[in-house]
Amino acid sequence: MVAGRxxxxxxxxIVTALIWTRIGGQGGMRPPxxxxxxxxxxxxxxTFTGIALHDLLHAGGFLVVGASAAALLQTVVPxxxxxxxCSGDETAVATMAVLAVTLAICSQADAFVATGFTxxxxxxxLVFLVVGPAVDVKxxxxxxxxFGRAFAARFAPLTLVISVGCxxxxxxxxx
Amino acid sequence: MKRTGLRAPLIREDAGAAxxxxxxxxxxxxxxxxxxxxxxxxxxxxxxxxxAGAVLVALGVIGVIRAHTDRGRRNAGRSGDHGxxxxxxxxxxPMVAVFCVAPPALGTYAASRVQTAVLRSHLxxxxxxxxxxxxxxxxxxxxxxxxxxxxxxxxxxRYRLTGFVMPDPKAQNGEVNLTRLQIVCCAADAxxxxxxxxxxxxxxxxxxxxxxxxxxxxxxxxPELQAISMQxxxxxxDPYE
Numbered sequence: 001m002v003a004g005r006x007x008x009x010x011x012x013x014i015v016t017a018l019i020w021t022r023i024g025g026q027g028g029m030r031p032p033x034x035x036x037x038x039x040x041x042x043x044x045x046x047t048f049t050g051i052a053l054h055d056l057l058h059a060g061g062f063l064v065v066g067a068s069a070a071a072l073l074q075t076v077v078p079x080x081x082x083x084x085x086c087s088g089d090e091t092a093v094a095t096m097a098v099l100a101v102t103l104a105i106c107s108q109a110d111a112f113v114a115t116g117f118t119x120x121x122x123x124x125x126l127v128f129l130v131v132g133p134a135v136d137v138k139x140x141x142x143x144x145x146x147f148g149r150a151f152a153a154r155f156a157p158l159t160l161v162i163s164v165g166c167x168x169x170x171x172x173x174x175x
Numbered sequence: 176m177k178r179t180g181l182r183a184p185l186i187r188e189d190a191g192a193a194x195x196x197x198x199x200x201x202x203x204x205x206x207x208x209x210x211x212x213x214x215x216x217x218x219x220x221x222x223x224x225x226x227a228g229a230v231l232v233a234l235g236v237i238g239v240i241r242a243h244t245d246r247g248r249r250n251a252g253r254s255g256d257h258g259x260x261x262x263x264x265x266x267x268x269p270m271v272a273v274f275c276v277a278p279p280a281l282g283t284y285a286a287s288r289v290q291t292a293v294l295r296s297h298l299x300x301x302x303x304x305x306x307x308x309x310x311x312x313x314x315x316x317x318x319x320x321x322x323x324x325x326x327x328x329x330x331x332x333r334y335r336l337t338g339f340v341m342p343d344p345k346a347q348n349g350e351v352n353l354t355r356l357q358i359v360c361c362a363a364d365a366x367x368x369x370x371x372x373x374x375x376x377x378x379x380x381x382x383x384x385x386x387x388x389x390x391x392x393x394x395x396x397x398p399e400l401q402a403i404s405m406q407x408x409x410x411x412x413d414p415y416e
């Protein structure tokens with residue numbers, strides 16, 4: 001399982017990057033131009049603290065939005081719903097992928113949460129572990145805020161598909 | 176390709192810096208001055224919260240100074256626009272929540288909805304029991320179930336468990352579930368551990384924190400606590416296991 005998660009996550013990162021360099025287009029991932037905010041007159045320390053404060057406030061604000069969305073989904077959707085929805089293997093994988101996106105559990109804890117999904121197959125749980133860090137509600141909000149909604153609208157589904165695919169391949173070969 | 180940051184609506188730079196200072200102050204209030212942070216994250220996160228608060232306050236103070244001193248204004252004035260994104264205002268929301276709503280720790284609502292924890296196995300059959308205090312061995316609920324799971328012989332002796340009361344759907348003789356919530360890093364990943372308790376006469380209301388002293392029995396292959404005495408307690412400052 002450990003090898004599977006490692007291999008699948010690494011593959012996801014590489015494949016996504018390769019594909020994005022083709023279809024991302026010019027400036028596909030360039031953040032808003034920071035140079036206009038900070039000139040070269042200030043010392044390096046001044047520039048650093050200025051950028052740090054700016055990024056913190058920008059990302060932090062949108063993190064609140066993403067975290068609120070994840071919290072709402074966690075509170076409103078009972079986990080017991082899942083037990084009923086895992087008839088076939090495809091449904092299980094899809095359920096786990098959706099759950100990984102909506103629950104947005106941090107990577108320190110997602111393995112422990114995944115062990116609790118005892119009614120799901122190992123493949124489905126590997127999908128949960130690979131999709132979670134790659135794309136979730138919080139990340140989507142942050143990506144839209146930083147790179148634009150058009151970026152997030154293309155990037156998030158792309159990472160979702162690639163991460164599910166890599167997880168399934170890793171499950172086939174390693175689990 | 177739209178570049179959001181360049182045209183993002185801005186607020187004054189010192190307002191953004193003030194938000195950062197306020198956020199740092201909230202972290203200090205939660206982690207340094209009181210123990211309220213334990214309702215939301217693990218107790219071991221305290222140092223990180225305090226450090227993060229210090230960094231926020233420092234960045235905010237530097238930002239305020241920069242916005243108001245001549246040198247800062249001169250440096251900023253050369254560049255195009257100066258200010259921080261309006262998104263910073265969103266950071267006020269959790270601050271308001273902490274002060275006005277003061278969300279309590281997770282309780283019966285969460286415990287009824289989240290899944291049951293699969294216990295982490297740092298216990299073996301040979302792990303020693305902690306020493307007795309006042310006639311019973313104090314264990315956490317997870318520890319109690321974990322030790323039974325790995326085959327420890329808990330049928331000898333009395334055990335003291337603390338948790339909150341939840342109804343037991345499989346109860347035949349008025350048992351209740353003594354429940355605790357386990358978290359790994361923050362309240363978002365909470366899972367429940369429960370042990371059925373039998374032999375309590377006037378069952379307290381759902382959600383009441385109690386300390387039960389009893390002996391272990393196995394009913395239908397699952398460990399239960401046969402209560403000898405029960406006492407209501409205050410909810411602990413660190414409610415998660």
